[in-house]
Amino acid sequence: MAAMTAQLISGKPVAEAVFNDLRPRINRLREAGRSVGLGTILVGSDGASAGYIRMKIDKAEELGMTAPHIHLDDAATQSEVLDAIAALNTDDEVTGVLIQHPTPPQIDFEAAMLTLDPDKDVDGLHPVNMGRLALGMPGPVPCTPAGIEALLAYHGIEIAGREVCILGRGTTLGRPLALLLSQKRPTANAAVTVVHTGVPDWPRYTQRAEIVIAAAGVPGILQPEHVRPGAVVVGGGVRYEGRKLLPDVDESVAEVAGAITPRIGGVGPTTIAMLFRNCVEAAERRAARG
Known part of the structure; x- marks a missing residue:
């Protein structure tokens, strides 16, 4: 196994923080009937x-x-x-x-x-909600993109004004994540580039980025030579062979990156947490409407 030199940015404490925030909100809603x-x-x-x-x-x-x-x-x-x-x-x-x-x-x-x-779409992938996201309107946000934003914010990784490269343009991750991280918010507001495997020289873009987010669903596609030393690397894309999880980011990338998500317990826990956050926020919006 490759020697780990990068800071590990785990999703588990992020998810627990989200759940700790949701519990009193759920209780308040229930107390209000x-x-x-x-x-x-x-x-x-x-x-x-x-x-x-x-x-x-x-x-x-x-x-x-x-x-x-x-x-x-x-x-x-x-x-x-x-x-x-x-x-x-x-x-x-x-x-x-x-x-x-x-x-x-x-x-x-x-x-x-x-x-x-x-309004009940907890995955945030209904066309209406993708439109809301594009326009910056309130609504359920796709869970994995929202989880990645929360992950970076929790670990104190500055996004605003920095160059982010997303490798992958899928409708569940790459595309909505680009919309999310380019919005004007303290935990977003980045210069976002989206590339994909159809771009022959895609490493040219990942090599210059301060934050690289792999979202291609191609096992091992991101190698150490594709990342600039000290960059933040988030592994969002995975593929399963049976029950075996195969991530986009090769483990050896940890020797080059400054911070990196672990193969297990990185983006996954935050994705689940965001699903529940979407569910609670939908209840709060409904309560506000009376």
């Missing part, structure tokens, strides 16, 4: 997906939230999925809805997502 609930939908029998859902339900209940769950079998139809979404859309106990991805091949996930109430 307002519900806070995470509704989940699982289609099929994928073991990993079932595990993720169970973890989220357990966390919701530990935080004092309701956690209704709808489990449809592998043969579920599109119509049954739409009925499940409609049920949670109209359930006043539910302030956030999560449709576990991936779904079986007969399910059009994107078409199903379009029927979700955007």
